[in-house]
Amino acid sequence: MKIVPVQEAVGMVLCHDITQIIPGKFKGRAFKKGHVVKKEDIPKLLDIGKENLYVWEINQEQLHEDDAARRIASAAVGSGITLTEPKEGKVNLVANQMGLLKVNTEALYQINEIEEVMFATLHTNQIVVQDKVVAGTRVIPLVISNSKIHNVEKICQNNYPLVEIKPFRSIKVGMVTTGSEVYHGRIQDKFGPVVSQKIEALGSYVFRQIFVSDSIDMIVEAIHQLLREGAEMITVTGGMSVDPDDVTPAGIKAAGGRIVTYGAPTLPGAMFMVAYIGKIPVLGLPGCVMYSRSSIFDLVVPRILAGEEISRKDIIALGHGGLCVNCKECRYPDCGFGKGV
Structure with missing residues (x-):
């Protein structure tokens, strides 16, 4: 910060607000x-009575906060995101499509370790809709050293993209609904409509639902039938508990499923199964998916539809944040459920 005559302040940054008082009319x-002084500002500043100003001088070693925010955001942004113009030194990153938000959290930590720089995002791996603000960045002072911004850009380059939105694929989903009580018509299926609605909300569709009794052989045949008909994901609903009549896990395995996990550190959703037959995901859905507003289904399926293959490590990581507290008014995905990583 330094004091300079008004006439010499063009191109420099004001360090404080300048107040104008017109008696009886305006204050x-x-x-x-943070205003960058322009040549046309000089007469007004002199009229206010300002012959000298406190300013930051911008040069090759220093950047104005607006320019710094632009550079940080431009280096970090990936597909599916639009940048706003700087406002009060801040640039927002806004979703330009619906999809799955992905944040490189390790790189984000590295950026925020740099003094005078901040970058805030929503939690990674959550569904976002178009026009949702997903991140914002700025620097703390009015001006910042160019070398710090260069360091941020280097981190982003080595970990690109820092923030992106993966679009959801539209895929054919097959559903196997187990349970002798449904198969024999004793009760109406409540599982199918819920799963279909969730799938359709993400841009995919259930092309066929097959009802089977609590039979490993019937489950195997239903899964194979759906595969023959081109299913790109299969959900097997019900029969996931330790009850001797619940044979869904055994049926998925007998159908050729490579089991990634049977069990997840989430509530609701502990009895969830992820398996793959070739590259086709086969999910064993516990009963909570039918009656809980948010469950393990909502944490995992969007990632599959965004083109990700689910690993056991992915499931284990859900433990931190995996407790849904059943809020009276559910705010998912804008809540802590599943947001531990």
């Missing part, structure tokens, strides 16, 4: 802190 801010 307020004429120039805002």
Whole structure:
């Protein structure tokens, strides 16, 4: 910060607000802190009575906060995101499509370790809709050293993209609904409509639902039938508990499923199964998916539809944040459920 004559301040940054007072008519801010002085500002500043100004001088070693925010955001942004113009030194990153938000959290930590720089995001791996603000960045002072911004850009380059939105694929989903009580028509199926609605909300569709009794052989045949008909994902609903009549896990395995996990550190959703037959995901859905507003289904299926293959490590990581507290008014995905990583 330094004091300079008004006439010499062109291209420099004001360090404080400048107030204008017109007796009986106006009192307020004429120039805002952070304003870059222009040649046309000189007469007004002199009229206000300002012959000298406190300024930051911008040069090759220093960047104005607006320019710094632009550079940080531009280096970090990936597909599916639009940048806003700087406002009060801040640039927002806004979703331009519905999809799965992905944040490189390790790189984000590295950026925020740099003094005078901040970058805030929503939690990774959550569904976002178009026009949702997913991140924002700025620097703390009015001006910052160019070398710090260069360091941020280097981190982003080595970990690109820092933030992106993966679009959801539209795929054919097959459903196997187990349970002798449903198969024999004793009760109406409640599982199918819920799963279909969730799938359709993400842009995919259930092309066929097959009802089977609590029979490993019937489950195997239903899964194979759906595969023959081109299913790109299969859900097997019900029969996931330790009850001797619940044979869904055994049926998925007998159908050729490579089991990634049977069990997940989430509530609701502990009895969830992820398996693959070739590259086709086969999910064993516990009963909570039918009656819980948010469950393990909502944490895993969006990632599959975004083109990700689910690993056991992915499931284990859900433990931190995997407790849904059943809020009276559910705010998912804008809540802590499943947001531990």
